[in-house]
Amino acid sequence: MGYIIKPLVTEKMTNITEKQNKFGFIVRPEANKVEIKNEIEALYNVTVTGISTCRYAGKNKTRYTKAGLIKGRTNAFKKAIVTLKEGETIDFYSNI
Numbered sequence: 001m002g003y004i005i006k007p008l009v010t011e012k013m014t015n016i017t018e019k020q021n022k023f024g025f026i027v028r029p030e031a032n033k034v035e036i037k038n039e040i041e042a043l044y045n046v047t048v049t050g051i052s053t054c055r056y057a058g059k060n061k062t063r064y065t066k067a068g069l070i071k072g073r074t075n076a077f078k079k080a081i082v083t084l085k086e087g088e089t090i091d092f093y094s095n096i
Helices: 011-020 033-044
Strands: 004-008 022-027 048-056 060-065 068-073 077-084
Touching: 004 033, 011 022, 022 033, 033 048, 033 077
Parallel strands: none
Antiparallel strands: 004 022, 022 077, 048 077, 060 068
């Protein structure tokens, strides 16, 4: 266990969730679809019908400040889009 890092709660992902019953998660890079499916079903008590995964590379970022040029890099991550069975949903805001 422990493959899911955090759920994706963005404006774009919320629109996809409302229209297609799909939910997004940031997962560990070594996680495969079977492990992700088992963990989602165990954590949220739902039935997963499909999973799409995508790896994102880190990007170089620079900015100019008073102190000079600052260079950095964003983190690489893996995203999983999970499709649930019709009628089921995940409520990310119930624990607030």
